[in-house]
Amino acid sequence: MVLVLKKGASKKEIEAIETKLYNEKSPRGFNAKKYNGVLSLKEDPLDLQLKLRDEWERDPR
Numbered sequence: 001m002v003l004v005l006k007k008g009a010s011k012k013e014i015e016a017i018e019t020k021l022y023n024e025k026s027p028r029g030f031n032a033k034k035y036n037g038v039l040s041l042k043e044d045p046l047d048l049q050l051k052l053r054d055e056w057e058r059d060p061r
Contacts, residue, residue, distance in 0.1 A: 003020060
């Protein structure tokens with residue numbers, strides 16, 4: 001599906017496009033929005049991401 005949002009569109013037009021976008025049922029894939037806010041972390045997400053990315057560099061193999 002292709003939705004075109006033109007420069008200078010009114011708020012009503014933007015809301016109509018959002019409605020079409022979010023109400024469209026995809027035949028495949030998954031709804032990532034249902035996982036929004038599910039994971040609770042005890043440390044800063046950015047620090048965790050950097051630690052996980054550096055993990056392969058510290059691998060002694």
